Amino acid sequence: xxxxxxxxVSAVLAHFPKRYEDRRQFDxxxxxxxxxxxxxxxxxxxxxxxxxxxxRFYEAVIMDGSGGVFGSGKITCRWFNMPYxxxxxxxxxxxxxxxxxxxxxxxxxxxHPELEVVAADCISHAGAAIHLNRIxxxxxxxxxxxxxxxxxxIHTLLHxxxxxxxxxxxxxxxxxxxxxxxETHFPSSAESGKAARRRFALESFFTLQLxxxxxxxxxxxxxxxxxxxxxxxxxxxxxxLPFDLTNAQKRSIREIIADMRQxxxxxxxxxxxxxxxxxxxxxxxxxxxxxSGADAALMAPSQILAEQHFITFRKWLEPLGVNLVxxxxxxxxxxxxxxxxxxxxxxxALLYDPDLFTDLGLVIIDEQHKFGVVQRxxxxxxxxxxxxxxxxxTPIPRSLTMTIYGDLDVSLLDEKPxxxxxxxxxxxxxxxxxxxxxxxxxxxxxxxxxxxxYPLVDESETVRxxxxxxxxxxxQKRLGAExxxxxxxxxxxxxxxxxxxxxxxxxxxxxxxxxVIEVGVDVPNANLMILHHxxxxxxxxxxxxxxxxxxxxxxxxxxxLTDSKLPEAIEKLSILEKTSDGFEIAEADxxxxxxxxxxxxxxxxxxxxxxxxxxxxxxxIRQARSLADEVFKKDPTLSGPHETLRxxxxxxxxxx
Ligand code: ADP
Ligand code: MG
Numbered sequence: 001x002x003x004x005x006x007x008x009v010s011a012v013l014a015h016f017p018k019r020y021e022d023r024r025q026f027d028x029x030x031x032x033x034x035x036x037x038x039x040x041x042x043x044x045x046x047x048x049x050x051x052x053x054x055x056r057f058y059e060a061v062i063m064d065g066s067g068g069v070f071g072s073g074k075i076t077c078r079w080f081n082m083p084y085x086x087x088x089x090x091x092x093x094x095x096x097x098x099x100x101x102x103x104x105x106x107x108x109x110x111x112h113p114e115l116e117v118v119a120a121d122c123i124s125h126a127g128a129a130i131h132l133n134r135i136x137x138x139x140x141x142x143x144x145x146x147x148x149x150x151x152x153x154i155h156t157l158l159h160x161x162x163x164x165x166x167x168x169x170x171x172x173x174x175x176x177x178x179x180x181x182x183e184t185h186f187p188s189s190a191e192s193g194k195a196a197r198r199r200f201a202l203e204s205f206f207t208l209q210l211x212x213x214x215x216x217x218x219x220x221x222x223x224x225x226x227x228x229x230x231x232x233x234x235x236x237x238x239x240x241l242p243f244d245l246t247n248a249q250k251r252s253i254r255e256i257i258a259d260m261r262q263x264x265x266x267x268x269x270x271x272x273x274x275x276x277x278x279x280x281x282x283x284x285x286x287x288x289x290x291x292s293g294a295d296a297a298l299m300a301p302s303q304i305l306a307e308q309h310f311i312t313f314r315k316w317l318e319p320l321g322v323n324l325v326x327x328x329x330x331x332x333x334x335x336x337x338x339x340x341x342x343x344x345x346x347x348x349a350l351l352y353d354p355d356l357f358t359d360l361g362l363v364i365i366d367e368q369h370k371f372g373v374v375q376r377x378x379x380x381x382x383x384x385x386x387x388x389x390x391x392x393x394t395p396i397p398r399s400l401t402m403t404i405y406g407d408l409d410v411s412l413l414d415e416k417p418x419x420x421x422x423x424x425x426x427x428x429x430x431x432x433x434x435x436x437x438x439x440x441x442x443x444x445x446x447x448x449x450x451x452x453x454y455p456l457v458d459e460s461e462t463v464r465x466x467x468x469x470x471x472x473x474x475x476q477k478r479l480g481a482e483x484x485x486x487x488x489x490x491x492x493x494x495x496x497x498x499x500x501x502x503x504x505x506x507x508x509x510x511x512x513x514x515x516v517i518e519v520g521v522d523v524p525n526a527n528l529m530i531l532h533h534x535x536x537x538x539x540x541x542x543x544x545x546x547x548x549x550x551x552x553x554x555x556x557x558x559x560x561l562t563d564s565k566l567p568e569a570i571e572k573l574s575i576l577e578k579t580s581d582g583f584e585i586a587e588a589d590x591x592x593x594x595x596x597x598x599x600x601x602x603x604x605x606x607x608x609x610x611x612x613x614x615x616x617x618x619x620x621i622r623q624a625r626s627l628a629d630e631v632f633k634k635d636p637t638l639s640g641p642h643e644t645l646r647x648x649x650x651x652x653x654x655x656x
Contacts, residue, residue, distance in 0.1 A: 017137035029064040029073025034101040058085040076109045169644040201614040205624035212406035228260035228288040248415035266387035272413025273582035274547025290341035294361025297344040330493035364389045423550035425558040443528045450510045450528035455536040457488040465533040472512045488514040524552030534560035535569035539589040
């Protein structure tokens with residue numbers, strides 16, 4: 001009973017403010033729309049329900065109470081479809097309103113502001129000390145409790161609860177935890193509030209890293225095979241290559257060899273921007289595995305990619321007499337006539353066909369972000385003793401690597417093969433179709449090939465954007481029907497293969513496509529990409545798509561088309577004009593969208609993103625990691641001095 005009570009108190013106190021309002025100093029009433037929210041206080045001079053039918057709204061006009069230099073500023077607050085607001089706000093009240101100001105029919109309005117009534121009769125003398133003349137916490141709503149009430153509850157709990165009961169099983173800071181809790185909820189200054197919050201972010205990251213290191217330790221404790229001692233095949237492959245591997249490729253291969261030779265399972269991430277040459281690193285690793293007598297499997301996220309890898313591998317491996325099998329859901333063409341160590345290439349289908357392998361020694365997962373963490377775990381479970389190499393083309397900020405892939409060792413391909421043509425990226429707002437067509441024609445006339453990318457497969461009733469299917473006949477008219485192909489996710493796999501093959505062989509000059517070509521597709525002769533409705537794609541996705549060009553020696557062009565005038569859209573797209581560095585783009589993406597959007601909360605392992613503002617704080621995440629490492633160094637099984645940390649481990653996460 002008592003302990004349940006304490007748990008509830010902790011839970012309530014862990015409901016941290018989503019933002020603060022400095023109620024010692026309000027914003028001035030603006031005279032024009034604002035880009036950022038403002039916090040205003042004033043008296044309600046008029047409050048009425050307006051509109052009719054579906055567009056009824058409640059409106060309150062607030063007048064500047066300060067009688068400032070500009071006299072009587074006025075702001076209209078509106079709430080649509082929230083009739084109960086008429087019970088909350090009434091004329092004569094003193095209120096605080098927070099929101100972005102826009103202009104509508106000559107009036108300055110805030111739609112759906114966050115609003116709090118502060119009239120004297122609503123707040124007791126004691127209450128005033130909590131709600132006014134200080135930095136005040138604003139919480140995410142808990143249904144049924146209004147801001148003011150919630151603030152009072154938390155204030156009371158903070159001052160009535162025994163500090164000794166508000167503990168975390170590991171002291172991450174020397175400051176008493178209770179003091180940090182107080183500062184987090186009722187900060188004495190903006191800086192001290194943020195500093196206090198860091199403590200709880202650190203606790204949260206520590207818990208995450210504790211789980212990551214735990215999982216890693218458990219995984220590495222399994223026996224692994226010793227592979228990669230024999231390098232005959234690798235040498236033969238290397239001698240046949242018409243070019244040299246990049247230094248980054250060589251370094252990664254060395255790191256992989258070292259891992260494979262260890263009698264514990266490899267658990268490594270190969271991170272490299274699009275076009276950095278991950279495939280050859282994978283190939284090298286697989287050759288090492290089969291040279292030691294094991295099977296090796298490469299799992300691609302799509303049919304197209306599996307096929308493409310198969311073609312590449314066949315080209316390089318046929319001369320070496322290596323057994324190669326393609327296995328996707330659509331195709332099971334190869335029977336295993338050959339015996340002995342084999343390289344398998346496929347999609348998810350590989351996962352569900354464990355009988356396929358005689359002796360799986362190495363698993364490579366390409367383009368990891370397309371697979372969920374769960375699938376990764378399933379695969380690792382299947383080949384408990386296999387070495388695992390995960391390849392990702394999504395450059396993610398360092399802090400997030402440690403969060404999502406923290407259980408993996410990392411090899412970085414931070415260098416691109418020499419002799420690549422430059423990619424010129426240009427943003428065009430509402431250009432003439434004729435100009436676009438002429439440009440495409442000019443490139444095709446020079447024997448190059450083009451991707452014409454659209455966000456949708458089919459016409460949509462809800463989205464006003466041209467789809468690939470609608471655009472296809474138009475492009476056929478413009479460029480000649482026999483020169484243009486259409487590819488999207490709704491085609492049958494054989495059809496996709498055929499179209500892709502026709503494009504690869506040059507039979508088709510232009511490909512009207514959706515994002516099915518997003519990952520991995522490799523046609524070096526294609527040097528032009530026109531991205532229609534570019535604002536509809538995410539930044540990372542645009543970067544991936546652009547990675548389809550600039551793979552040959554020719555100069556390439558990526559044209560981003562948009563009809564949007566929204567500053568956010570333009571800002572996003574112009575990042576791509578400025579840089580082609582995937583890591584820079586990832587950082588920008590993180591800053592623009594926040595980690596939740598990039599990862600999905602499930603993937604990030606952070607069940608709530610209360611600490612989103614800290615997730616780019618690499619130093620903090622490093623600190624969390626080294627604290628976790630120290631714990632395990634002292635107590636690898638968490639059954640000794642750190643037994644109290646055991647409840648922080650979530651067992652159901654993965655591979656064991
Ligand atoms: P990623 O999968 O990292 O995006 P790929 O492995 O598909 O990149 O390689 C991109 C292109 O670069 C391919 O056409 C490949 O043949 C070529 N390539 C890879 N490594 C080298 C290298 N060291 N020198 C020249 N070309 C290379
Ligand atoms: Mg690839």
